[in-house]
Amino acid sequence: MDLSFVVMVTFFISLLSIPFLFFTLYRRHPNTLPPGQMGLPFIGETLQLISAFKTENPEPFTDDRVSRFGSIFMTHIFGEPTIYSVDSEVNRFILNNEGKLFECSYPSMISNLHGKYSLLIMKGSLHKKMHSLTVNFIKSALTRGQLLLHMDTLMRSYMDSWSPKILLMEETKKITFALTVKLLLSSDPCEWTESLRQEFLLIAEGFWSIPIPSISISYNRAIKAKEKVVESLSLVVEERRRAMEEGERKNDVLGAILDEKAGNEHSNEMIVDLLVSLLLAGYETTSSAMTLSVKFLTENPRALSELKEEQDKIRAQKGDDNEPLVWNDYKSMPFTQCVISETLRVSNIVGGIFRRTLSDVQLNGYTIPKGWKIFAALRGPHMNDEYFKDARTFNPWRWQSDAEKTPANVFIPFGGGPRLCPGYELSRVSISVFLHHLVTNYSWEPAEKDKVVFFPFTGTQKRYPIYVKRN
Numbered sequence: 001m002d003l004s005f006v007v008m009v010t011f012f013i014s015l016l017s018i019p020f021l022f023f024t025l026y027r028r029h030p031n032t033l034p035p036g037q038m039g040l041p042f043i044g045e046t047l048q049l050i051s052a053f054k055t056e057n058p059e060p061f062t063d064d065r066v067s068r069f070g071s072i073f074m075t076h077i078f079g080e081p082t083i084y085s086v087d088s089e090v091n092r093f094i095l096n097n098e099g100k101l102f103e104c105s106y107p108s109m110i111s112n113l114h115g116k117y118s119l120l121i122m123k124g125s126l127h128k129k130m131h132s133l134t135v136n137f138i139k140s141a142l143t144r145g146q147l148l149l150h151m152d153t154l155m156r157s158y159m160d161s162w163s164p165k166i167l168l169m170e171e172t173k174k175i176t177f178a179l180t181v182k183l184l185l186s187s188d189p190c191e192w193t194e195s196l197r198q199e200f201l202l203i204a205e206g207f208w209s210i211p212i213p214s215i216s217i218s219y220n221r222a223i224k225a226k227e228k229v230v231e232s233l234s235l236v237v238e239e240r241r242r243a244m245e246e247g248e249r250k251n252d253v254l255g256a257i258l259d260e261k262a263g264n265e266h267s268n269e270m271i272v273d274l275l276v277s278l279l280l281a282g283y284e285t286t287s288s289a290m291t292l293s294v295k296f297l298t299e300n301p302r303a304l305s306e307l308k309e310e311q312d313k314i315r316a317q318k319g320d321d322n323e324p325l326v327w328n329d330y331k332s333m334p335f336t337q338c339v340i341s342e343t344l345r346v347s348n349i350v351g352g353i354f355r356r357t358l359s360d361v362q363l364n365g366y367t368i369p370k371g372w373k374i375f376a377a378l379r380g381p382h383m384n385d386e387y388f389k390d391a392r393t394f395n396p397w398r399w400q401s402d403a404e405k406t407p408a409n410v411f412i413p414f415g416g417g418p419r420l421c422p423g424y425e426l427s428r429v430s431i432s433v434f435l436h437h438l439v440t441n442y443s444w445e446p447a448e449k450d451k452v453v454f455f456p457f458t459g460t461q462k463r464y465p466i467y468v469k470r471n
């Protein structure tokens, strides 16, 4: 039988069964769920959400529903009835109760492309162990200084290769990829890392596509790219195991995984999935934050001049222009940190996180039944005037005066609880070093009008074309 016929039949059967399933789910707990609306059968409100997040101002999607239903409402997105929360306390509760009341549950296209041993998907004690191994390794690599040195060298050499007109988003992607590969595998940029990066671009394009290879070209390409990446990285792991047997040690994440007591018991599949998850999670996010920080600074000349003054001072204290930044330099950039926090707050690189309830859970007076999907919209509190005056305006100075007044559970661009982003400090340091070299050595201006969008990833529509000139 023709495969596409089978797919179509399956598709229509699921289409017909969704209202029934939903009706059954909803009827079991009719009065305990938050109010909301479910949109069309099967696709629910997914298209409204996507079209809002493809604009510069996605807020009306949530504002409209919050004004009618409150800060926790019910909707139907990405194939499932979902409880959508923009309430900061509820969001924090969800994050902190990971593994107890909730568990990570990304839409299938994302989880399929990650693999079952991805840090984002793994659960239980293995997740706990691998999460803390990653966090500890990154922390010590940063504070011991060797990672900062790599960053410095990489950023200078990439910036030296810039032509007068660049797409900043593409350039920052190359930089963050090279840096992550160095951190994970000690590999320097070469043909192999570039071809690996091309495969990662294809994988990322497959997120948010319909997860059926026979009807989605981008998903099909992403699956094939993932297979190539797995094959390529498996060879690296094999080779490293052999080298370690001969006594060779490398100070990178792969070395740390193989070095630990159970290192030999970890399968290649597990190690590769873990490496892939770090590359996927760190790559688009940090490069978007770098690009957007430059865009926001360009549009706020006063902020740019204050940041440049701070960075020029740091450079002036160095013996010569090639002297790399060290940890103490990073720790003496208070205004740069305000710019980074404000960029993260306004751009909401990760707009929210998906979870599933592990039992019936009480949230703000509602009972959310076991098995329901929850979306904790991290973006909601970040864009709320109650916590941030003129929340929709980029204002880095707010972090000088309001920092102590903002409750800790409100500003959470890196999530929280057991799944707190292991790359949170790494990305802040990378953005700081990037801004340092950019503002102390270059001037630039936008080459075209461009705008920020939030779907499928946060970034700019035209990848931020700029004319750039070395001073």
Ligand code: HEM
Binding pocket: 104, 119, 120, 121, 131, 180, 277, 278, 279, 281, 282, 283, 285, 286, 289, 349, 350, 353, 354, 413, 414, 415, 416, 418, 419, 420, 421, 422, 423, 424, 426, 427
């Ligand atoms: C601006 C940059 C970044 C932002 C905004 C960001 C944001 C986040 C958020 C919100 C989460 C929580 C997801 C959840 O709870 O389900 C997360 C998790 C994660 N991030 Fe990041 N991230 C950034 C950079 C990085 C970098 C540089 C790396 C790696 C080198 C990284 C690796 C990860 C991984 C592996 C997870 C999953 C952790 C787990 O589930 O245990 N991220 N990130």
